[in-house]
Amino acid sequence: MNIVITGASSGIGYQTALAFSATIQNRIICMSRNVRKLKMLHDEVYKKNPAAKLMILELDLETLDEKKIKDVLADYGMKHIDILINNAGALINKPFGKLTDADWQHLYGVNVFGVAKLIKLLLPYLQHKEIRSHIVNISSMGGVQGSSKFSGLSAYSSSKGALAVLTECLAEEFKPLNISVNCLAIGAVQTEMLQKAFPDYRAPLEAAQMAAFIVDFATNGHRYFNGKILPVSLSTP
Numbered sequence: 001m002n003i004v005i006t007g008a009s010s011g012i013g014y015q016t017a018l019a020f021s022a023t024i025q026n027r028i029i030c031m032s033r034n035v036r037k038l039k040m041l042h043d044e045v046y047k048k049n050p051a052a053k054l055m056i057l058e059l060d061l062e063t064l065d066e067k068k069i070k071d072v073l074a075d076y077g078m079k080h081i082d083i084l085i086n087n088a089g090a091l092i093n094k095p096f097g098k099l100t101d102a103d104w105q106h107l108y109g110v111n112v113f114g115v116a117k118l119i120k121l122l123l124p125y126l127q128h129k130e131i132r133s134h135i136v137n138i139s140s141m142g143g144v145q146g147s148s149k150f151s152g153l154s155a156y157s158s159s160k161g162a163l164a165v166l167t168e169c170l171a172e173e174f175k176p177l178n179i180s181v182n183c184l185a186i187g188a189v190q191t192e193m194l195q196k197a198f199p200d201y202r203a204p205l206e207a208a209q210m211a212a213f214i215v216d217f218a219t220n221g222h223r224y225f226n227g228k229i230l231p232v233s234l235s236t237p
């Protein structure tokens with residue numbers, strides 16, 4: 001399968017790329033801003049599995065370089081994408097009254113606009129008459145209507161709510177294109193981002209455990225779900 005993962009330089013995305021790369025049939029393009037960390041992923045993958053096929057790409061979702069992405073796909077001979085995992089995310093933990101315009105712009109720029117722009121750019125690669133592709137958007141329990149909310153996370157959680165509803169809209173619109181779109185609203189997983197949001201909290205899941213679920217869901221979930229916002233959470237937060 002041909003797979004694109006954003007936010008693969010750390011946490012859940014890193015572990016998801018690692019898990020996908022264990023299957024030699026998979027060709028994976030991993031994107032994020034931090035090239036040093038992406039190279040660490042690259043090295044770890046090839047150390048574990050020299051036959052793996054993983055490529056890294058420096059990408060800032062806020063300023064999305066469309067040509068760079070298209071060039072990489074062409075270099076890699078990737079005409080079709082089976083799975084797109086929009087995992088990259090940004091978080092700011094600040095009281096609402098202290099959030100600046102730049103904070104809002106940044107969070108929505110990464111968590112919503114960046115995802116929308118990337119999906120639009122990759123749309124021609126995702127549609128295929130015979131093969132159903134799967135877009136998996138990684139949202140948060142905080143972005144689910146009626147879930148527990150936490151002070152300081154208004155920009156983050158509302159952006160994740162927008163991503164969840166965008167999922168429902170695109171699933172409807174992409175039905176004729178043979179593309180399924182689902183959203184995983186995940187709960188606490190022990191990563192750098194969780195530490196930023198809840199510094200004293202210890203999550204019940206490690207990134208590798210969540211990654212194992214995401215790999216399975218991204219590979220098989222589109223046979224059972226489309227346009228769904230699925231809570232994947234053991235705890236509150």
Ligand SMILES: NC(=O)c1ccc[n+]([C@@H]2O[C@H](COP(=O)([O-])OP(=O)(O)OC[C@H]3O[C@@H](n4cnc5c(N)ncnc54)[C@H](OP(=O)(O)O)[C@@H]3O)[C@@H](O)[C@H]2O)c1
Nearest residue numbers: 007009010011012032033034061088089140188189191193
């Ligand atoms: N951990 C949790 O408890 C939890 C709970 C709910 C939802 N989530 C969601 O799960 C996803 C993964 O988070 P994580 O916990 O693994 O956090 P993480 O370790 O902080 O990883 C976030 C990833 O997003 C990338 N990223 C951030 N800004 C970016 C930008 N402007 N352009 C491109 N990439 C960018 C980062 O890479 P660079 O810095 O290299 O760009 C990094 O690879 C996020 O969408 C997050 O909202 C996590």
